[in-house]
Amino acid sequence: MIQVCLWEDGRAVSGGEELLEKPGPKWIDVLEPNAEVLGRLAERFQLHRLAVEDCLHLDQRPKLEEYPHHQFIVLQGFSCGPDVTELTLHEHHFFLAQDWLISVHALRLPSHDTVLRRVKDDPAGTLGRGVDVILYLLADALVDAQFPIMDDFGDQLDDLEDAIFAEPDPEHLQRIFQLKRALVTLRRVLSPQRDVVGMLARRGIPQIQEKTTLYFRDVYDHLIRLYEQIDASRDVVGNVMDGYLSMVAQRTNDISKQLTIFATLFLPLSFIVGFFGQNFEQLTGQGWYAAMWVTMVGFPLGLVGWFKYKKWI
Numbered sequence: 351m352i353q354v355c356l357w358e359d360g361r362a363v364s365g366g367e368e369l370l371e372k373p374g375p376k377w378i379d380v381l382e383p384n385a386e387v388l389g390r391l392a393e394r395f396q397l398h399r400l401a402v403e404d405c406l407h408l409d410q411r412p413k414l415e416e417y418p419h420h421q422f423i424v425l426q427g428f429s430c431g432p433d434v435t436e437l438t439l440h441e442h443h444f445f446l447a448q449d450w451l452i453s454v455h456a457l458r459l460p461s462h463d464t465v466l467r468r469v470k471d472d473p474a475g476t477l478g479r480g481v482d483v484i485l486y487l488l489a490d491a492l493v494d495a496q497f498p499i500m501d502d503f504g505d506q507l508d509d510l511e512d513a514i515f516a517e518p519d520p521e522h523l524q525r526i527f528q529l530k531r532a533l534v535t536l537r538r539v540l541s542p543q544r545d546v547v548g549m550l551a552r553r554g555i556p557q558i559q560e561k562t563t564l565y566f567r568d569v570y571d572h573l574i575r576l577y578e579q580i581d582a583s584r585d586v587v588g589n590v591m592d593g594y595l596s597m598v599a600q601r602t603n604d605i606s607k608q609l610t611i612f613a614t615l616f617l618p619l620s621f622i623v624g625f626f627g628q629n630f631e632q633l634t635g636q637g638w639y640a641a642m643w644v645t646m647v648g649f650p651l652g653l654v655g656w657f658k659y660k661k662w663i
Contacts, residue, residue, distance in 0.1 A: 351381045352391075355469050357477040364470055370394060375477055377469065377484050378452045391452060397445055398422070405454045408441045412543040414550065421446040421557050423485070425546065426539045427492040429459060434502040435532040439539070442492060444485055446557045451481035453488060461491035482558045486565045489547065493572045496540070500579045503529065507586045511593060518597040526594065530587050537580045544573045611657060 354369040355362050355377045363369065367390075369376065380387060383405055392402045401422040404410050415422045423444040428437045440459050445452040455462070465487045469476050476483060506529060514522050550558060551566035558566075 352387060353379045355477055362470055362477050375449045375481050377477060377481060380452065380454045381458060382456055383454050395450065405443045408456050412546045414546045419447060421555065425489055425492055425543060427495055428499060430499050434499060434506055435528045437532055437535060446485055448557055449481060451484050461495045465491050480559055482562045486562055490569050493569055496576050500576065503583050507583065507590060511590050514590065514594045514597055518594055522594055526587060526591050533580055533584050533587065540573060540576055544570065544577065547573055614653065
């Protein structure tokens with residue numbers, strides 16, 4: 351599906367492919383691309399064959415490539431479902447020229463729709479300021495959509511840490527690894543993206559106005575903050591893992607201590623019962639029985655008192 355926003359006579363006009371031939375700055379948004387649609391756009395705007403091929407295989411690494419008539423940019427972001435570890439990758443491809451911008455993506459992102467509504471409804475003429483401004487808005491929306499995900503990660507880690515210190519459970523260990531894998535995925539995608547936005551923030555790209563580079567610096571700063579949050583969350587995951595292992599080890603030690611105390615209490619009782627249970631005439635009589643009962647009761651009580659004095663229980 352192709353949607354075109356054209357800046358014409360001081361206002362933004364939206365429509366379909368019929369606006370492609372009209373003069374003026376335009377933003378062409380392509381949702382769920384196919385070879386036929388991209389072939390028509392490649393012929394009309396002289397898109398490079400390699401860049402078009404990348405758009406048909408949405409598994410590219412974030413990058414910025416320069417071609418004779420345009421810049422080709424790949425940016426990525428994530429959305430998540432009810433569970434923060436259920437990440438969905440959103441890969442956006444951009445063709446940037448002096449007076450047109452083509453955005454290609456397979457999935458619809460809510461922040462992308464927000465930019466589209468702003469371009470259509472902004473009376474100040476966002477599109478009239480240049481198509482590179484539209485690229486900034488899309489990149490900024492894609493990056494800012496990651497902050498709520500990182501906030502959810504922080505909340506999940508805090509809740510998990512509290513649950514582990516309250517009562518460690520094997521399910522907590524599985525959850526730790528789920529969060530760790532998700533953080534690795536976020537880091538793997540957002541880390542190279544800093545370099546891409548950093549190049550956009552530097553002067554020298556002919557399709558980007560000097561005043562727009564200042565806005566890309568802001569996006570670059572957001573990516574730095576995201577990267578720092580990811581690193582901090584990875585450290586917290588490591589601490590949560592250490593806390594879980596410590597709690598499990600402590601619980602195991604407590605169980606071993608309690609079993610050792612029980613065994614220690616019953617060891618002299620077993621000896622006494624075995625000794626007085628011998629079938630000898632000399633061990634019979636009321637005196638021996640009284641001594642046996644006094645020993646059986648007094649010795650364990652004495653051990654319990656000794657354990658408490660030593661603060662072993």
